[in-house]
Amino acid sequence: MKLLTLTTHLILLVFLLIGACSSSQSDAIYSTADSTSAAQKVLIVYLSRTNNTKAIAELIHKQVGGTMVALELEKPYPENYQATVQQVAKENETGYLPPLKTKIDNIQQYDLVFVGFPTWGMQLPPPMKSFLHQYARNGGPLNGKTVIPFNTNGGYGIGSTFQTVKELCPASNVLEGFTMRGGSERDGQLLVIQAEKATEAETAVKSWLKKLKVL
Ligand SMILES: Cc1cc2nc3c(=O)[nH]c(=O)nc-3n(C[C@H](O)[C@H](O)[C@H](O)COP(=O)(O)O)c2cc1C
Numbered sequence: 001m002k003l004l005t006l007t008t009h010l011i012l013l014v015f016l017l018i019g020a021c022s023s024s025q026s027d028a029i030y031s032t033a034d035s036t037s038a039a040q041k042v043l044i045v046y047l048s049r050t051n052n053t054k055a056i057a058e059l060i061h062k063q064v065g066g067t068m069v070a071l072e073l074e075k076p077y078p079e080n081y082q083a084t085v086q087q088v089a090k091e092n093e094t095g096y097l098p099p100l101k102t103k104i105d106n107i108q109q110y111d112l113v114f115v116g117f118p119t120w121g122m123q124l125p126p127p128m129k130s131f132l133h134q135y136a137r138n139g140g141p142l143n144g145k146t147v148i149p150f151n152t153n154g155g156y157g158i159g160s161t162f163q164t165v166k167e168l169c170p171a172s173n174v175l176e177g178f179t180m181r182g183g184s185e186r187d188g189q190l191l192v193i194q195a196e197k198a199t200e201a202e203t204a205v206k207s208w209l210k211k212l213k214v215l
Pocket residue numbers: 047048049050051052053054081084085088117118119120121122123152153154155156157181182183184185190191
């Protein structure tokens with residue numbers, strides 16, 4: 001009798017274990033499906049003067065697809081680097097938001113919005129401030145959406161850029177940003193994210209996206 005009870009218990013245990021395994025497997029499948037970007041609409045908005053940030057935008061696009069939009073101003077900055085630095089410094093000082101030529105229709109259709117920019121004067125460039133001010137401020141269409149920043153810089157880092165993105169997107173879910181060294185127009189280095197540097201960037205972008213569970 002004792003043996004019979006023990007056998008019954010063992011059989012029960014085996015069934016319980018099989019049940020537990022299959023349910024944890026389906027949970028795993030469910031969460032994988034949940035975390036892929038398949039069902040999520042992606043927008044990649046970027047500002048780029050010498051195409052380094054554009055190169056990162058293209059690498060992100062290669063991985064996650066979606067719509068790419070380059071930010072353009074109604075009145076473009078001067079070609080001259082020093083004149084641009086001076087204009088940007090003034091705009092940063094006064095809080096001037098340059099009007100954008102770029103209009104994004106139906107922006108609320110997107111779930112994941114990547115925003116890319118260089119560091120300018122250790123700050124978020126004024127055109128990106130304009131963009132976020134227009135679309136992401138409280139009550140704006142990016143409320144409740146996921147915003148993911150990315151940056152290139154001349155070797156001095158992100159400055160206050162990522163912090164400003166958070167401040168200008170108070171009702172969005174702002175994820176950890178990506179940054180890498182780009183060019184240095186001041187020293188005549190324009191597009192540097194190409195050839196081996198682009199391969200290096202691709203590896204870094206992929207592991208960042210995986211970490212964010214976007215891939
Ligand atoms: C107006 C201006 C200001 C800049 N200020 C900085 C800065 O404060 N710190 C920095 O590391 N790089 C600075 N840079 C360099 C850019 O961040 C760097 O070259 C970046 O990779 C350019 O990106 P892009 O090729 O997409 O335009 C500045 C460039 C410009 C044009």
